[in-house]
Amino acid sequence: MxxxxxxxxxxxxxxxxxxxxxxxxxxxxxxxxxxxxxxxxxxxxxxxxxxxxxxxxxxxxxxxxxxxxxxxxxxxxxxxxxxxxxxxxxxxxxxxxxxxxxxxxxxxxxxxxxxxxxxxxxxxxxxxxxxxxxxVVLDGPAELLSKDGSFLGTHVYTxxxxxxxxxxxxxxxxxxxxxxxxxxxxxxxxxxxxxxxxxxxxxxxxxxxxxxxxxxxxxxxxxxxxxxxxxxxxxxxxxxxxxxxxxxxxxxxxxxxxxxxxxxxxxxxTDSLNAAILGPDAEPGTPEFDAFVKAVVTEMTVKAGQKCTAIRRTIVPKGREQAVVEAISERIAKRVVVGDPRAEGTTMGALASLEQLRDVRSAVESMLAAGGELAYGTLDAPVVRTAGGDDAVVPAGAFMSPLLLTWDDVDAEAVHSQEAFGPVTSVLGYDDVADAVRLAARGAGSLVATVCTNDPDTARALTVGIAGHHGRVHILNRETARTSTGHGSPVPQLVHGGPGRAGGGEELGGIRSVKHHMQRTALQGSPNLLTAVTGVWHAGADRRIAGSETFGADPANVHPFRKSLAELRVGDAYASDLRKVELQDILDFAAETGDTFYAHTDAKAAEANPFFPGQVAHGYLLVSWAAGLFVEPAPGPVLANYGLENLRFITPVAAGDSVRVTLTAKKITPRVTDEYGEVAWDAVLHNQEGEIVANYDVLTLVEKEDTTYKNWG
CATH class of the missing domain: 3.40.605.10 (Aldehyde Dehydrogenase; Chain A, domain 1)
Incomplete structure (x- = not known):
């Protein structure tokens, strides 16, 4: 050496x-x-x-x-x-x-x-x-603030x-x-x-x-x-x-x-004394025990333990502490090589600086003075793999041995308040699930905790018990051991943050974190002006309606399905004629689909149902008919229907009633990288009395320029 x-x-x-x-x-x-x-x-x-x-x-x-x-x-x-x-x-x-x-x-x-x-x-x-x-990002549906619909409220993000x-x-x-x-x-x-x-x-x-x-x-x-x-x-x-x-x-x-x-x-x-809890069912030899040990060692050694999400408190059933210590120690001894990252075989590098090394050593010394015992590792400068490939002590390098501490007094204040921001964790024994929850909560707010168990009741009790103290709970078992991103890996789709001493923030979290950089503002005004500000059509705003003259449409207007995104505007609409619903239509639909729910097929039972005026049409029959009422069949700018959103059935439709549909371009979203965009259409079904039967959004893909129809024609 x-x-x-x-x-x-x-x-x-x-x-x-x-x-x-x-x-x-x-x-x-x-x-x-x-x-x-x-x-x-x-x-x-x-x-x-x-x-x-x-x-x-x-x-x-x-x-x-x-x-x-x-x-x-x-x-x-x-x-x-x-x-x-x-x-x-x-x-x-x-x-x-x-x-x-x-x-x-x-x-x-x-x-x-x-x-x-x-x-x-x-x-x-x-x-x-x-x-x-x-x-401008619309946040939620509009609120009706006047009886006649001339004054609305909503929220926007800018x-x-x-x-x-x-x-x-x-x-x-x-x-x-x-x-x-x-x-x-x-x-x-x-x-x-x-x-x-x-x-x-x-x-x-x-x-x-x-x-x-x-x-x-x-x-x-x-x-x-x-x-x-x-x-x-x-x-x-x-x-x-x-x-x-x-x-x-x-x-x-x-x-x-x-x-x-x-x-x-x-x-x-900020600081976070994160925990990993081993469930009572996770005995040595189970997949959960092995996954738990692997997770702890990984969090001790990745980035040399310099992670705000690292496991600082390893909480295990009483009587199992020694088995956990031995398993962690064995895995470190077999798999961890401390040294210069440029040397072949190194698996754990130095801390970021000599100052950081001094801080971690000082924190560990304080914890030892408060009752912790060193179960693995040394505070002395370790022998490490150098860039040249030999093993040596490098006083000028910020190297540190992985350290494993145990505690006779699991309630010692230091283990729940002192963070050694390096390759250090403490093993603590708990009496029962409630005690494990109590110990985890002693961290006074943490970024993340792992719950390692294959027992559903234990998983629920531990997760619900600790969730209010943590920004993220990682549930680990044999089913996720190979696919989990890990205890210490925040993902951009989910919240990264935590309450209490963890800082109280919510970094990341998908679109939530984008909105952290935006102001949510209440917006009040007429449907026309709310439409102008948000770019989303609001009920009551002006429309340019093509279709049936009976319902106020201008037959000279072009069907909006014939318009590319270059021509289509929010508020372009189509109004259909009425279509009558016959009893045989209802029975045929039931027979074809297999949906023979009694409200559609049994007149006597339907009359006894307080929600229906007797035998009624299927909601999905009406939605299918609505498509037939508003679709323009020839090839054109509309390329595909890719779904419905927010479908609600409001008023039942009995045999003998009629329905019509009004379709309005509600939101237009051109795709930056494609030759088409998305259009959300406000669809409303009315009966012959003008009552709303159903409403929903129809989602379509529409060409930016009308090439399909021209090529077809």
Whole structure:
């Protein structure tokens, strides 16, 4: 065994900031912080921001950034995220090379870099699939505020008019940035990024690639490489600050006057003493026991345990602690090789910095002094695999052995309040399910907990018991052991955040996180003006009706199914003639479909039903007839019907009644990447008395230009 010392000091470049669409560095002689290679102690870079005009950065975002992003629709911005994801994906090896110096292994880098790129893909897809191709997002149905329908109310989302600033932790320099940037960008809000210094050079490398891509509009992203202590001073109610880091720093931010009095929106994701609970049924030898041990070791060692979602408290049935300790220790000994990520065979790299190593050691020493006992590992500098392939102690490297602690007193305050942000977990025994819930809740609010059981009753009791204390509950058993994304892996489709000491925020969460960057506003007005503002037709607004003159239609108007998206407008409509419902129609439909429910086929039983005036037509018969009443049969711009939404049957239709349909173009959504778009049609069935029989939305795909009909003709 040898001892490797740090290389001699050398000059290192200042990591630049990206300010008002240009790269910026402080003047010579300005204060700067050194960043070292986490594995070797070699000087890599220097960070400083003296002289940086934060107010001008915020103003640039509010003006240039807002203007340029506002020129694009939600779908166009979402598509740019896909273009950016593809660009970064082709160049991720460049980022890996930088990432190794942060102590991250290839797997760690994939979690950070590939995970961040995956977030861009996800928000691109969800933004185009679930949001309108517009910049006004309608939230829920309209509320009738007057008897005659001339005054309506609804809610809309529009982007906040300021900047989304983000202050990020050191552990995920790429993912942490992109998971906040993506929803802000889709919403149309420019971003200012402030990464943590120890790994900020990796963030800068990613931002540089993003800028070099030429994909992003001017002002949509800026970067602060260095201190940004006065950033909140220049923000106001128009802006949003997303923070990831310690609870103590979050508390200082929350107490800032511009948050308390100035209305800055602050979201925080902070300390979290996450738990994994082994169910009473998960005995040694069961698939659940094996999956649990694997999950704990993974969370201890991925990113060297430097994850806000890592398992800090391993909660197991009393009497099973030793079996769990032995299984975890055996798996670590067999599978974990601590060393330089650039060395073949390394599975766990260094912590991000020597300062971080000192903090983790100090936290563990405090926990040992409070009653914890070291069951596996050592606080001494471990022998590690060096980049050259030999095994040595590297004093200049931020390496640490995985540590497993046990506690005689499972209620010791330190284990439920002290977070050692590294490869450390504590094993705690519980008496029964209620006690396991109690121990998990001692974390005072956490990001995530795993419940590992194959017993449905245990799964329900534990999940319901702890859910109010956690932002996410990961239920693990033999059915998900191979397919689960894992305890510690937030996914962009679901909420990432948690109550209490976890910060109280909700980062990610699919479209929810896009709406975090938008203002929900109550909108009141006439149907015509609500239609004009939202781009969605509201009942009572003007229509241009083709079809039956009997019901107010203009026969000179073109059937809306004959109009391409280039011609179709919200409010274009069709009104049909009446069609009479005969008893034989009802009986034939019952016989053909097999739907012989008594209300359709048994007159005496139907008359006894309080909901029906006797034998009635099937709802689906009426919907089928409605299609026959409004469809224009020749080939044309309408390519396909792909579904119905919000179908409600209001008034029963008896034999002898008649029905008619009015179809109105309600919402038009062109697809950015295709030669067609989606049209939602408001469909209303009335009877001969004018009563509403049914209402629903018909969804169709329609060509942007009418090529189908021309080719057919």
């Amino acid at each position: 040898t001892t490797h010392t740090a290389p001699a000091a050398q000059e290192a470049p200042i990591v630049p900031s990206y300010v008002k669409d240009a790269w910026w560095t402080p003047s010579d002689g300005s204060r700067a912080a050194d960043v070292l290679d986490a594995n070797t102690g070699e000087l890599l870079a220097r960070f400083g921001s003296d002289g940086l005009d934060l107010a001008s950065m915020v103003d640039h975002a509010r003006t240039v950034g807002q203007d340029e992003l506002g020129k694009l629709t939600l779908h166009e911005r979402a598509l740019k995220l896909k273009e950016l994801a593809l660009f970064l994906n082709e160049r991720r090896q460049e980022l890996y090379e930088v990432s190794f110096a942060t102590g991250a292994t290839k797997i760690d880098s994939m979690v950070d870099i590939d995970g961040g790129i995956g977030v861009l893909f996800t928000f691109s897809s969800k933004g185009r699939r679930e949001m309108p191709n517009n910049n 982007r906040i008019p300021g900047v989304a600033a983000q202050i990020n932790a050191f552990n995920f320099p790429v993912w942490g940035m992109l998971e906040k940037f993506a929803p802000a960008f889709v919403a149309g809000v420019p971003t200012i990024v402030k990464p943590a210094t120890p790994t900020g050079h990796l963030t800068e490398a990613c931002v540089r690639l993003m800028i070099d891509s030429g994909i992003l509009p001017a002002g949509s992203i800026q970067l602060i490489s260095g201190s940004a202590r006065e950033l909140l001073d220049v923000m106001d109610y128009r802006d949003m600050l997303s923070f990831t880091g310690s609870a103590s720093t979050a508390q200082r931010l929350k107490s800032h006057t511009n948050v308390i009095d100035g209305g800055v929106r602050l979201t925080a994701e």
